[in-house]
Structures are given as C-alpha cells and as structure tokens.
Amino acid sequence: MAIIRFIREGIDIECKPGENLRELVIREKLQLYGLKGILGNCGGVGQCSTCFVSVEGGAKNSLSPLTSVEEEKLNNRPDNWRLACQTLINSSAVILTKPQSPPSNLKDLKESAESKKLPR
Ligand code: FES
Numbered sequence: 001m002a003i004i005r006f007i008r009e010g011i012d013i014e015c016k017p018g019e020n021l022r023e024l025v026i027r028e029k030l031q032l033y034g035l036k037g038i039l040g041n042c043g044g045v046g047q048c049s050t051c052f053v054s055v056e057g058g059a060k061n062s063l064s065p066l067t068s069v070e071e072e073k074l075n076n077r078p079d080n081w082r083l084a085c086q087t088l089i090n091s092s093a094v095i096l097t098k099p100q101s102p103p104s105n106l107k108d109l110k111e112s113a114e115s116k117k118l119p120r
Contacts, residue, residue, distance in 0.1 A: 003092040006030060007056060007113040008103055015089055020044075021063070022051055022084035025097065032084055034098050044085035049073045051084040052100055056110060057118060058093030092118045 003012045004024060015024050022044050025032045033041055037050030044051070046069035055063060066074070067086045074081055081099060094113050096102070103109065 002062075002089050003119050004089065005057070005092070005094045005113055005116075005118060006097060007094060007106075007109045008097050010109070010112070017090055019089050020085070021053065021082070021087040021089060021095070024089070025084060030097060032097055034101055042085075046070070046073065046083060046086050049083065052077070052098065053082050053084045053087070054078065054096045054099035055080045055082060056094040056096050057114065059091055059120065062089070062091045062093040064088035064090065091120055094118065 001014050002017055003014055004021070005012050009030055013024060013028050022032060032053075033050050037048065040048070041050045042048035046067070063082065064087055066082070070083050070086050073083060078099070096106075
C-alpha cells in the first residue's frame with residue numbers, strides 16, 4: 001500500500017500502487033479542480049489542463065514518469081507540477097491540489113506535512 005499525503009486537506013489517503021491520482025482524489029471526494037475545471041473538464045483524458053497538482057515530497061519515482069501529454073501541457077509550468085489524470089501512483093508521495101491557487105498558509109501546511117514520516 002502507498003500513502004498519498006494531501007497537504008491542503010491535511011489528510012493521508014491509502015491507495016494501491018498503480019492507482020490513477022485523479023481517480024483517487026475523486027473517489028475520496030476531495031476537490032481537484034479550480035473554478036475552470038469545475039465548470040468544465042475533460043473527464044481525465046489529458047486535454048483540459050485543469051487537474052494540476054504539485055508534488056511536494058516522496059521518493060523520486062513515487063509517481064509514474066511524465067506522459068507525452070504532460071510534456072506538452074505542462075510546458076512553462078513548475079517542474080514539480082503534474083496532471084493528476086495522467087499520473088499513476090508507484091509509492092507514497094506528498095501532493096498539493098490546485099497549486100495554481102496556493103493557500104495563504106502553504107508554508108505552515110508544508111512544514112506540518114514534512115514533520116510526519118511518510119511510509120514508502
Ligand atoms: S482532467 Fe483534463 S487534463 Fe486532467
């Protein structure tokens with residue numbers, strides 16, 4: 001089992017390696033999308049660029065490699081951003097949903113997330 005630590009929400013979710021990150025977020029009823037994505041998203045086929053997450057911790061290969069869709073859609077975005085719908089979970093990781101709208105207390109949330117050991 002892997003743990004995905006969602007720092008905005010302050011929760012750890014257990015999941016199986018190979019699970020799709022977008023599907024995990026939806027299954028757990030977390031909010032993945034900002035307003036644009038709520039109003040209309042592509043349903044997870046890598047076309048709308050509204051399912052951004054940033055990877056804030058975990059092993060280097062804790063998530064699947066960037067897909068060719070992400071290489072195109074994440075051009076000019078920070079290196080640690082992913083499209084959740086294109087991302088498969090290999091092992092435990094720390095994730096920020098909606099990094100395009102970071103919470104004002106992001107520094108505190110990151111420190112709190114880093115203070116707890118993350119299982120591999
Ligand atoms: S849901 Fe549209 S790009 Fe991920």
